[in-house]
Amino acid sequence: MFEVLVFVYENYWRGDACPESPQLGRKLSAVGFDADEIEEALRWLDGLHQASHSPDLALTAPILPVEAIAFPATDSLRIYSVAEQDHLGAECLGFVSFLETAGVLAPMMREIVLDRAMAANGSPVTLDDLKIIILMVYWSFGEEPDALVLDELCDDASDRVAH
Template sequence: MFEVLVFVYENYWRGDACPEPQQLGRKLTAVGFEADEIKEALHWLDGLHLASHSTDLARATALPPAASMTLPATDSLRLYSVAEQDHLGAECLGFVSFLETAGILAPVMREIVLDRAMAANGNPVTLDDLKIIILMVYWSFGEEPDALVLDELCDDASDRLAH
């Protein structure tokens, strides 16, 4: 599935530039992806679209006080469930915490990243797969992370030389 997501990210500048699922599915089939991978990726992308669209809608409308409580506050503390800890693992949760502490990942985006990571296969999800998920969340909002963040998300850390 992640190879399909990388292809979509690289070939469609923003989430709103991506074709409808049926047309995208035909394009992915023509490129040579397996039907199961395409189906899984389209389902995952549908969840991403729903999450980002719901967030945009909540931001654009005046929500009643009870509804606005569903959006995390910027100063809130996020506690991870046992299922999240098991599925994401310490490395991924540490990376999410790093991005959030650095001010790179807003709480609303963090929640979408966690939701989409929980919807992904892998137990635990690998850090490379999490980085793709983070890129896709930025992509769905039509935003591109700054150059240093993009480098961190796209760079293969195994090639780095420690000093």
């Protein structure tokens, strides 16, 4: 699925420039992606679209009315559930915390990142996959992270040499 998401990110500069699911599915199939990967990616992208265009509805529990949910304040403390800790792992949660502390991942965007990471297969989610998810969240809002953040999200840490 993540290869499909990278293709979409590279070929459609913003979420609103991306074609509707049926047309995108045909394009991805013509490029040569597997039908199962395409279906999984389209489902994931639909969830991302819902979360980024109506975050109140996408992130609320079905038993609570929308008006009962408040988005986190910038100075709030996020406590991760056991399921989130298990699915994301310490490395991914540490990276999310790093981006938040650096001031480049707002609390609302963090919640969408976590929602989409929880919807991704793989347990725990790898750091490389989380970086793709973060890029896709920025993409869905039509934003591009600043150059240093983009470098951090796209850089392959395995090529780094320790000093």
